[in-house]
Amino acid sequence: xxxxxxxxxxxxxxxxxxxxxxxxxxxxxxxxxxxxxxxxxxxxxxxxxxxxxxxxxxxxxxxxxxxxxxxxxxxxxxxxxxxxxxxxxxxxxxxxxxxxxxxxxxxxxxxxxxxxxxxxxxxxxxxxxxxxxxxxxxxxxxxxxxxxxxxxxxxxxxxxxxxxxxxxxxxxxxxxxxxxxxxxxxxxxxxxxxxxxxxxxxxxxxxxxxxxxxxxxxxxxxxxxxxxxxxxxxxxxxxxxxxxxxxxxxxx
Numbered sequence: 001x002x003x004x005x006x007x008x009x010x011x012x013x014x015x016x017x018x019x020x021x022x023x024x025x026x027x028x029x030x031x032x033x034x035x036x037x038x039x040x041x042x043x044x045x046x047x048x049x050x051x052x053x054x055x056x057x058x059x060x061x062x063x064x065x066x067x068x069x070x071x072x073x074x075x076x077x078x079x080x081x082x083x084x085x086x087x088x089x090x091x092x093x094x095x096x097x098x099x100x101x102x103x104x105x106x107x108x109x110x111x112x113x114x115x116x117x118x119x120x121x122x123x124x125x126x127x128x129x130x131x132x133x134x135x136x137x138x139x140x141x142x143x144x145x146x147x148x149x150x151x152x153x154x155x156x157x158x159x160x161x162x163x164x165x166x167x168x169x170x171x172x173x174x175x176x177x178x179x180x181x182x183x184x185x186x187x188x189x190x191x192x193x194x195x196x197x198x199x200x201x202x203x204x205x206x207x208x209x210x211x212x213x214x215x216x217x218x219x220x221x222x223x224x225x226x227x228x229x230x231x232x233x234x235x236x237x238x239x240x241x242x243x244x245x246x247x248x249x250x251x252x
Contacts (some may be wrong), residue, residue, distance in 0.1 A: 055084050
């Protein structure tokens with residue numbers, strides 16, 4: 001099968017799923033099913049084509065290509081993404097997604113690059129870095145926790161505090177808080193991949209830097225645990241035990 005046949009097959013799948021309103025998930029699964037019908041050499045050709053789509057920043061297509069590569073690839077796939085990050089004409093969304101993909105693919109060669117990228121994004125208070133931070137908890141929690149504590153302490157502290165190194169306005173804080181609230185599930189999942197104690201350690205580190213921020217983070221976490229689906233996701237006992245420990249810290 002030549003490259004043109006692969007292109008035609010993907011274009012057909014894209015047309016079939018054009019009306020889907022699921023963020024591309026069904027299309028990604030369709031591409032994966034298609035890949036399983038191919039011989040090994042053809043699958044390699046498909047992967048090369050998907051990598052080319054990501055590298056070209058192909059409008060509307062690169063997120064599907066990247067999601068497929070993450071679900072079907074390995075560390076070697078991740079290494080193929082590294083040279084792409086040297087280009088300067090990529091959107092922040094693209095860069096965030098590619099770095100997260102390399103982390104999810106277990107690309108050890110890029111660990112230092114990924115850590116530096118996440119650190120710089122958090123330093124600039126970019127909430128878009130939180131999915132990467134959540135994955136970093138899983139791979140290097142000792143490095144990730146201090147980064148997270150500093151970010152949340154600065155982002156959630158009251159803007160009237162005079163000692164802030166990077167003051168933010170009330171409007172900026174409101175936008176960041178909303179972004180953190182929407183990402184609280186991924187943060188908790190990443191922290192719990194290490195241990196329940198890691199969740200509490202992060203709250204303690206935030207509180208040490210800024211007591212108000214520590215209480216605010218604990219409050220957002222309690223809101224997340226209060227969702228009706230939380231006991232199904234984490235288990236009733238885990239939700240009750242963690243919630244009690246977080247409430248104690250919030251009230252401290």
